[in-house]
Amino acid sequence: MVDVAKAAGVSLATVSAAVNGSAPVSAALKGRIHKAIRQVGYKTNAIARSLKTGTTSTIGLMVADITNPFFTTTIHAIQELAHRHGYGVMLCCSDEDADKERMHLRLLADRMVDGFIVASAGETPELRALVEGGRTPVVLIDRLVDGLETDAVVIDNVAATRDAVRHLAAAGHRRIGLITGRRTLSTGRERYEGYRQALEEAGIAFEPALVGSARFGADDGYKAAAKLLSLADRPTAIFACNNLSGIGLMRAIHDAGLRCPDDIAVACFDDFDWANVFHPRLTTVAQPTQAIGVQAMLLLLERLKDATARALPPRVVRLKAELRVRDSSVRPAR
Amino acid sequence: MVDVAKAAGVSLATVSAAVNGSAPVSAALKGRIHKAIRQVGYKTNAIARSLKTGTTSTIGLMVADITNPFFTTTIHAIQELAHRHGYGVMLCCSDEDADKERMHLRLLADRMVDGFIVASAGETPELRALVEGGRTPVVLIDRLVDGLETDAVVIDNVAATRDAVRHLAAAGHRRIGLITGRRTLSTGRERYEGYRQALEEAGIAFEPALVGSARFGADDGYKAAAKLLSLADRPTAIFACNNLSGIGLMRAIHDAGLRCPDDIAVACFDDFDWANVFHPRLTTVAQPTQAIGVQAMLLLLERLKDATARALPPRVVRLKAELRVRDSSVRPAR
DNA sequence: TTGTATGCGTTATCAT
DNA sequence: ATGATAACGCATACAA
Numbered sequence: 161m162v163d164v165a166k167a168a169g170v171s172l173a174t175v176s177a178a179v180n181g182s183a184p185v186s187a188a189l190k191g192r193i194h195k196a197i198r199q200v201g202y203k204t205n206a207i208a209r210s211l212k213t214g215t216t217s218t219i220g221l222m223v224a225d226i227t228n229p230f231f232t233t234t235i236h237a238i239q240e241l242a243h244r245h246g247y248g249v250m251l252c253c254s255d256e257d258a259d260k261e262r263m264h265l266r267l268l269a270d271r272m273v274d275g276f277i278v279a280s281a282g283e284t285p286e287l288r289a290l291v292e293g294g295r296t297p298v299v300l301i302d303r304l305v306d307g308l309e310t311d312a313v314v315i316d317n318v319a320a321t322r323d324a325v326r327h328l329a330a331a332g333h334r335r336i337g338l339i340t341g342r343r344t345l346s347t348g349r350e351r352y353e354g355y356r357q358a359l360e361e362a363g364i365a366f367e368p369a370l371v372g373s374a375r376f377g378a379d380d381g382y383k384a385a386a387k388l389l390s391l392a393d394r395p396t397a398i399f400a401c402n403n404l405s406g407i408g409l410m411r412a413i414h415d416a417g418l419r420c421p422d423d424i425a426v427a428c429f430d431d432f433d434w435a436n437v438f439h440p441r442l443t444t445v446a447q448p449t450q451a452i453g454v455q456a457m458l459l460l461l462e463r464l465k466d467a468t469a470r471a472l473p474p475r476v477v478r479l480k481a482e483l484r485v486r487d488s489s490v491r492p493a494r
Numbered sequence: 495m496v497d498v499a500k501a502a503g504v505s506l507a508t509v510s511a512a513v514n515g516s517a518p519v520s521a522a523l524k525g526r527i528h529k530a531i532r533q534v535g536y537k538t539n540a541i542a543r544s545l546k547t548g549t550t551s552t553i554g555l556m557v558a559d560i561t562n563p564f565f566t567t568t569i570h571a572i573q574e575l576a577h578r579h580g581y582g583v584m585l586c587c588s589d590e591d592a593d594k595e596r597m598h599l600r601l602l603a604d605r606m607v608d609g610f611i612v613a614s615a616g617e618t619p620e621l622r623a624l625v626e627g628g629r630t631p632v633v634l635i636d637r638l639v640d641g642l643e644t645d646a647v648v649i650d651n652v653a654a655t656r657d658a659v660r661h662l663a664a665a666g667h668r669r670i671g672l673i674t675g676r677r678t679l680s681t682g683r684e685r686y687e688g689y690r691q692a693l694e695e696a697g698i699a700f701e702p703a704l705v706g707s708a709r710f711g712a713d714d715g716y717k718a719a720a721k722l723l724s725l726a727d728r729p730t731a732i733f734a735c736n737n738l739s740g741i742g743l744m745r746a747i748h749d750a751g752l753r754c755p756d757d758i759a760v761a762c763f764d765d766f767d768w769a770n771v772f773h774p775r776l777t778t779v780a781q782p783t784q785a786i787g788v789q790a791m792l793l794l795l796e797r798l799k800d801a802t803a804r805a806l807p808p809r810v811v812r813l814k815a816e817l818r819v820r821d822s823s824v825r826p827a828r
Numbered sequence: 829t830t831g832t833a834t835g836c837g838t839t840a841t842c843a844t
Numbered sequence: 845a846t847g848a849t850a851a852c853g854c855a856t857a858c859a860a
Contacts, residue, residue: 172832173833183830189829
């Protein structure tokens with residue numbers, strides 16, 4: 161920039177003013193300056209600017225599983241919107257590991273990101289300090305964390321699961337199994353609650369034996385499902401609380417020599433491109449993944465751009481998920 | 495940091511030396527300093543450091559489609575390895591749009607990332623300038639770009655496709671269709687070439703009518719597939735050159751009232767979790783997605799950490815993909 | 829409207 | 845071994 165100033169025969173400050181429009185500069189000088197910029201091949205140094213302004217035009221995005229199509233679409237939406245507003249996105253993945261999340265949170269904080277969007281793997285001192293510090297806005301997505309008062313975008317997991325299980329009950333099923341995710345997550349707890357509600361609503365007694373727990377990955381889901389399927393009086397329908405346990409469930413059904421939906425009805429959380437293609441076409445709870453990302457980024461942008469908005473109380477927006485009934489949950493007519 | 499110095503009663507320079515180990519500091523002072531650091535709650539400001547050192551400990555990752563499971567796993571591997579080495583990852587997605595890619599490349603360059611990993615949507619002046627400038631290391635993944643001499647990690651697309659089509663031919667198919675991706679991409683060209691080679695090898699005459707083109711997304715794949723299927727003398731087997739066109743293909747088959755593999759055999763590029771679960775279990779070409787990410791990051795790290803390695807000539811590593819034969823490509827015994 | 833001077837938080841070069 | 849001081853490249857308050 162000093163080179164540009166020299167080449168254009170003006171002062172440093174004038175160049176800065178011309179580049180940022182922070183002060184009026186005569187048209188003549190502007191022309192000279194821009195010409196000089198091209199000549200010198202000047203590129204504004206964002207680092208130096210950051211040091212001076214205290215902002216990096218970068219947000220930190222922390223997700224629990226980047227491999228999950230659910231997060232993938234959300235990340236995409238966030239990234240798209242962020243870029244449109246001049247923000248870069250620094251991505252971190254905790255792999256559902258709270259310790260990793262802490263590390264990454266520190267990495268992001270060190271780099272002085274202007275804001276955070278995080279799908280937390282669990283409450284940590286770092287996360288709490290971050291939101292309580294109040295210096296950097298953070299918006300939670302997908303999962304709420306207890307006692308953390310900050311912006312958030314989640315879906316109504318209770319209603320979504322209730323709808324799905326209600327659908328199963330309406331089809332005549334009385335023994336409905338559940339494969340839950342981790343109860344330490346708000347999603348896990350809420351979906352479990354939705355299951356209970358639907359059961360009660362349908363006048364079906366809750367049976368602990370019918371709920372399996374898949375804390376990590378498809379293999380865990382497989383084991384939980386296999387256990388359910390080996391019950392003497394096995395369920396005639398099963399709802400899987402996430403994508404991965406859904407995969408495990410379908411594998412277990414296949415390996416048990418059972419057929420879906422003839423022998424057992426299935427529905428699961430999280431829709432994905434292929435769900436509609438194979439046999440059986442899978443009944444799913446489709447989250448508004450794109451909208452979640454957009455909403456989250458919008459919330460963050462408000463706090464970022466608008467000084468008065470920074471003082472606003474926490475806003476949590478709950479979006480609705482949609483039950484997509486396909487073949488896997490409805491027994492074919494005989 | 496100046497506060498720390500004050501609190502510990504030492505000079506700024508000494509604190510810096512103690513923190514970075516850049517100069518010997520007596521144990522006594524070290525103790526005082528670290529205590530002061532905790533007292534003050536000091537956190538090193540990466541921005542200021544970057545301004546001084548000229549490095550950001552951040553790499554730019556540019557992919558064409560973050561929604562694609564292929565990229566997803568690769569991104570994950572890159573991110574993991576980067577973090578282990580103290581690097582942050584700034585993620586950009588071009589959506590297969592060269593113009594977007596240019597914008598994002600500029601965004602990353604402005605932020606002074608130390609290195610790039612890019613799955614390019616096409617050659618652009620920005621990309622060329624970047625590698626020819628030689629100031630920042632660039633490693634290409636998935637796709638090579640003509641005339642760009644830089645590190646790269648790709649797979650042997652010709653061999654992979656040849657293997658898959660050969661498998662189809664070996665099963666007795668003589669009319670084998672192809673749904674290609676964009677020919678402007680190296681992957682598109684190489685996979686097409688592999689198809690031609692397998693045909694020639696099997697003594698099957700090439701028929702232009704049997705190759706459809708799906709440039710963007712599943713819908714495009716659907717159309718291309720539908721056209722192939724409506725041919726008077728339609729193919730008895732089809733190979734889809736990527737995940738998305740595979741989805742379109744399967745939908746088209748279903749909508750045409752055909753059954754796979756009974757009426758038509760199918761194989762497609764890119765494996766994914768669900769491929770093995772539904773009926774028909776899908777025959778796929780599985781890329782070593784994780785290895786691609788690891789290799790790419792390794793290549794980049796070498797250039798980043800080792801001053802002498804920066805002068806090394808471009809290295810392109812070609813990994814092998816693996817054909818996973820499942821049900822969709824083999825006609826059941828009658 | 830334009831220029832001068834100063835500081836952002838580090839690291840690095842020199843003395844001491 | 846430690847301390848004073850000068851950059852790094854930009855933005856801005858203030859003076860002209």
